Amino acid sequence: MTKTEWVGADVIRIDAKDKVRGVLKYMSDLSFPNMIYGAVLRSKHPHALIKKINTKRAKELDGVVTVLTHEDVPGLNGFGIAIPDQPVLCSDKVRYMGDAIALVGAESKEIAERALELIEVEYQPLPVVCDPEQAMLSSSPKVHETGNLHNHVKIERGNVEAAFKEAQVVVENTYFTPRQMHAFLEPESGVAAIDEDKNITIWCGGQHPYRDQLQVARALGMNPRKIRIVNTPTGGAFGGKDEITVQIHLALLVLHTGRPAKIVLSREESVIAGMKRHPMRIHMKTAAAADGTILANEARVVSDTGAYASLGGPVIGFAIEHSCGAYRVENVKLEGFCVYTNNGVAGAFRGFGANQVTFAVETQLDMIAEKLGMDKLEIRKRNALRSGDIAALGHQMEASVGLLRTLEAAENSRLWQLKEEFKAKPSAPHKKRGIGIACSFQGCGLGKGLPDYGAASVELLPNGQFAIGVSCPEIGQGNTTAFAQMAADYIRCSVDDIVVLSGDTGHTLDSGTSTASRSIYTGGNALKHAVQNLHNAISPIAAEILCVPEDDISFGHGKIVSKSCPDKILSFKDIAEYITARGLSIKSEGHFIWPVSETELEGYVGIPHLLYSYITQIALVEVNTLTGETEVIEAVSVPDPGKAINPQGVEGQSEGGVVMGMGYALTEDTIIKEGMTLTRNFSTYILPTSLDMPCKIETIIAEELEPSGPFGAKGIGEAVCVPISPAITNAIHDAVKVWIKQIPATPERVYTALKSREVS
Amino acid sequence: MKVNVCLFGPMRKYRDKDKFQLELEEGATLARLLDHLKIEDRIYIVILINGRRAYEDEPLSDDAEVLIMAPTGGG
Amino acid sequence: MTRLHVAIPESIDEALGLLGKWGREAAVIAGGTDLVVELKDRLKSPKALIDIGRVPEISGIRETEGGDVWIGALSTHAEVASSTVVKETAPVLADACAQVGSPQIRNRGTIGGNISTASPAGDTIPALYVLEASVEIIGPKGKRVVPIESFFQGPKKSALAFDEIVLGVKVPKLGKEYVSFFRKLGQRKSLAISIVSVAFAGRCQEPGLFTDVRIAFGAVAPTVVRARTVEKAICNMKLDPKSAQYISKLAFRDCVPITDVRGSQGYREVMACNLLYEGLLEMGRVRKA
Structure with a gap:
């Protein structure tokens, strides 16, 4: 591969200046003349039949423009990425407190909210389904007529029973994980407008504009081409804006009123109505030989998807795929259940089911290491997947596998090398320090059976610059900057001459989602093909101008040069001026379809994956034995992203991921009792603040280049937040000898565990 | 003209094979192909013609590769 | 839509006059760190807000002739936390104020507000208890002084009547040997x-x-x-x-x-x-x- 000029460099984010100065307009910052404000009437019960909806009084309120109910949904009254089981506006039943029943459009936000209070809804409350285990019993009330079990995954290989009998060590435990919230700074919000031909444009944070377009079209019964979706810039998503948020409601308001409309959810509404991470109950039994080799793993995973499916089905599949960690395990018995309840809604969230099972399996591994007297890093090295190995689902690791590389870099880190010194100096005698390590892998792309495709465009602009288009939205992860860097190196121009179009069905080709750690790999590969086509379009023109044969043309450093006469040089601007003068333009496209694993699991889609990113993370904690408080003092994060297109961007992802995974391990949980959300704001939903961050997070990038990736890149957006959680809980064990089996490890839980250890 | 069709995921229910070749009249649009396959949900569907997203009023060309799938997502 | 009247009195007498006029329909606001949340959540829906932020008689921190420290109700947590006299003579109060909320809240929220809200979790209050401070209150019948422990009657309940305002707290200095x-x-x-x-x-x-x-x-x-x-x-x-x-x-x-x-x-x-x-x-x- 030729040396890159921009890829691998810490190019400043193209959106940095506008974001830092507060100039950048997010969707909720947009306003239009004559715009109305929307507000959504949410359910008053977690589970109830709707007997009657009366909007008369609300409609009569001065300043109210429209009040819409299920009767006003022209197309399918439902949405959902996998199955449309969530009503746009409920007609006969509500299944959680966030269910939408009516939609008000008014001259002001305050009037809209006042109108909500005037809508009369008659409910007949139903028993609340709040325990996923009980929900699976035939005696349970049904959340959906089809039954409460939404998806069931079962994978068996080898013979676990025989392995359990011959094993030196068997550990068996039940783990519980919380309902983490994405907590993006920008709540679900957007604006929409409609023109005289009933073309609708929706500006709304999201993660896949082309799928939003289809979901809106389906609910409106409209041709998708009449709907334009703009997702960039999105003020944080983390998976929580993968599903429809307010897009359909916005479309309904503009369709029925002809006026522009805006909806901004309050934080409380976002907490109650928005997506969360699936809480899971994981029972795991793991066996190992005397040398630490994992012989078998059995897991039963019950996932609470709440009232609607969204991506709950794929999430449980993904969890099962990752439930043996990034390790070789020959005998597996893995079973997953995705269950409906009245507990909010759960869907995609950075990690996509890996976080929950990684917490379990990485704790199991530490328990085994302790029983065998083995080093915690050594046991991971022994079992680590290598290229060509067969992974838990029976599929071969065909792509680049960087786990060992990350483990070796972690081993050489200052924190690991000096761990005994760090542990020996707690800040007070009643505080104890410990070090924990954990690994994980993260499937990139949508997996087997779900063709994962992408497209990109490149256009030579009249001024000699290039406009590149990739529709994967910029959700804060920095993909637009990475696209610019890759395009500049493919084109052989300056990154400053690249203009990036992103996340807009009106101006970019469908490149799929900004999810699944896939946008760099997809966008990069599509750009590579687009640039090949661009060069093929420029070459004959350059040849014509320079009077040389077409195959004599080469591209380098912002120039087009004749190979035989190196003094014959053109700039891209020369080409642009030449074609502009002749009324021509050059715009090319590139298309890309992901390679997939050769293994097919009959009856399942989305698993297994072909490509994985790998990561090892280490945490140093200090536990206060008088209060149970845990402080993460330092962390080391060693991701294998393939080629780091922008190392600073990878570091940013890594540091943000560590803190998100720390919140998951220590403080964050959306507590729902009897279907009611108790933690409705950031005063009770405990996100880490800047003071809670580790004093130091060291990121060591361990690149294991992926031959199929653009410049060798894979993806890293998700893996960075996964193993840090069990690294922290393993560190708590190292410090105070209690195993954390339920996260978040709040001070009260840690203290209670400490006390029960003393008692027993 | 001949087009090569590939069905994915839930779309497989429309045919006993997921990869097959179809003979269509010259100038046929995607809608004609969908009619032929008796695919009802024409809105919530993703179709790629030679790797590019396409909508149902678009014409097909000889030897085109047509991928038909339900939209989805993943982690 | 109901209108919310906002009044910004320039003196304590004017503030008391406004309170007398609006009675229970009024809410007194200083930093607003509690009240604005309550308004947003519609836990309170007053017809008038009386913003006492410009009332001179209730601001400042000073030593009294009797040897106590007087802290005006409008003193923010940040001001109390950084006050030299408080740090020297009642450090426990400075420490407590430094741990309230976040820098933004400490810059807005006032000690008078923390007392008037009467939350059992108010962070300045335990410090005021061990300092055996007293609360100076003014109302239509004039001034009264209430020992800190008698001031609080339950969660969000205090001895403060609806037509009264907290002037400040009087904090006896801790001796050097404390x-x-x-x-x-x-x-x-x-x-x-x-x-x-x-x-x-x-x-x-x-x-x-x-x-x-x-x-x-x-x-x-x-x-x-x-x-x-x-x-x-x-x-x-x-x-x-x-x-x-x-x-x-x-x-x-x-x-x-x-x-x-x-x-x-x-x-x-x-x-x-x-x-x-x-x-x-x-x-x-x-x-x-």
Whole structure:
């Protein structure tokens, strides 16, 4: 591969200046003349039949423009990425407190909210389904007529029973994980407008504009081409804006009123109505030989998807795929259940089911290491997947596998090398320090059976610059900057001459989602093909101008040069001026379809994956034995992203991921009792603040280049937040000898565990 | 003209094979192909013609590769 | 839409006049860190807001002729935390103010507001309890002074009548031989509502020997409470780490916590004891065993 000029460099984010100065307009910052404000009437019960909806009084309120109910949904009254089981506006039943029943459009936000209070809804409350285990019993009330079990995954290989009998060590435990919230700074919000031909444009944070377009079209019964979706810039998503948020409601308001409309959810509404991470109950039994080799793993995973499916089905599949960690395990018995309840809604969230099972399996591994007297890093090295190995689902690791590389870099880190010194100096005698390590892998792309495709465009602009288009939205992860860097190196121009179009069905080709750690790999590969086509379009023109044969043309450093006469040089601007003068333009496209694993699991889609990113993370904690408080003092994060297109961007992802995974391990949980959300704001939903961050997070990038990736890149957006959680809980064990089996490890839980250890 | 069709995921229910070749009249649009396959949900569907997203009023060309799938997502 | 009247009085008399006019329909606002949240959540829907932020009589921190420190109700937590006189003569209050909320909240929120809100988890209140401060109140019948412990009557209930305003707090100085600390256990390091908080002050003339011990806990009862059982036990006793741990266990005697989303009753009881013990240990005044 030729040396890159921009890829691998810490190019400043193209959106940095506008974001830092507060100039950048997010969707909720947009306003239009004559715009109305929307507000959504949410359910008053977690589970109830709707007997009657009366909007008369609300409609009569001065300043109210429209009040819409299920009767006003022209197309399918439902949405959902996998199955449309969530009503746009409920007609006969509500299944959680966030269910939408009516939609008000008014001259002001305050009037809209006042109108909500005037809508009369008659409910007949139903028993609340709040325990996923009980929900699976035939005696349970049904959340959906089809039954409460939404998806069931079962994978068996080898013979676990025989392995359990011959094993030196068997550990068996039940783990519980919380309902983490994405907590993006920008709540679900957007604006929409409609023109005289009933073309609708929706500006709304999201993660896949082309799928939003289809979901809106389906609910409106409209041709998708009449709907334009703009997702960039999105003020944080983390998976929580993968599903429809307010897009359909916005479309309904503009369709029925002809006026522009805006909806901004309050934080409380976002907490109650928005997506969360699936809480899971994981029972795991793991066996190992005397040398630490994992012989078998059995897991039963019950996932609470709440009232609607969204991506709950794929999430449980993904969890099962990752439930043996990034390790070789020959005998597996893995079973997953995705269950409906009245507990909010759960869907995609950075990690996509890996976080929950990684917490379990990485704790199991530490328990085994302790029983065998083995080093915690050594046991991971022994079992680590290598290229060509067969992974838990029976599929071969065909792509680049960087786990060992990350483990070796972690081993050489200052924190690991000096761990005994760090542990020996707690800040007070009643505080104890410990070090924990954990690994994980993260499937990139949508997996087997779900063709994962992408497209990109490149256009030579009249001024000699290039406009590149990739529709994967910029959700804060920095993909637009990475696209610019890759395009500049493919084109052989300056990154400053690249203009990036992103996340807009009106101006970019469908490149799929900004999810699944896939946008760099997809966008990069599509750009590579687009640039090949661009060069093929420029070459004959350059040849014509320079009077040389077409195959004599080469591209380098912002120039087009004749190979035989190196003094014959053109700039891209020369080409642009030449074609502009002749009324021509050059715009090319590139298309890309992901390679997939050769293994097919009959009856399942989305698993297994072909490509994985790998990561090892280490945490140093200090536990206060008088209060149970845990402080993460330092962390080391060693991701294998393939080629780091922008190392600073990878570091940013890594540091943000560590803190998100720390919140998951220590403080964050959306507590729902009897279907009611108790933690409705950031005063009770405990996100880490800047003071809670580790004093130091060291990121060591361990690149294991992926031959199929653009410049060798894979993806890293998700893996960075996964193993840090069990690294922290393993560190708590190292410090105070209690195993954390339920996260978040709040001070009260840690203290209670400490006390029960003393008692027993 | 001949087009090569590939069905994915839930779309497989429309045919006993997921990869097959179809003979269509010259100038046929995607809608004609969908009619032929008796695919009802024409809105919530993703179709790629030679790797590019396409909508149902678009014409097909000889030897085109047509991928038909339900939209989805993943982690 | 109902209109909300906002009045910005320039003197305490004008403020009282407005309160008299609007009566129970009015809400007094200073920093607004509690009230604005209540308005947003519609827990309160007053017809008028009386913004006392420009009333001169209730601002400032100064030493009184009687040798006390007077802290005007409008003093922000940041001002109290950085006040030299408070740091020197009532450091436990400066420490407590420094741990309220976040920098933004400490810059807006006032000590008068923290008192008037009467939250059992208000972080300045345990410190004011151990300082044996008193609250100066003004109303239509004139000024009155209420000892801090009599001021609080229950969660969000106080001796303050609807037509009265807190002028300030009068804080007797702790003598040089006094030691004190404030400890707070929250769910995170900043922007945390206390699970339990403790303030301690005591005269310590030789290491490990305390007299005039005052201990107050927050978030373990309907109001902040003085823990008199453990106070008495500590007095006149030589404390070493072991006896400190033992005696701290008496703290729960004066606590009647509840279970809420932040912590269970049982955990709070134990934490009251352990926070006190930890504070005693870290104060460095406990005699080495």
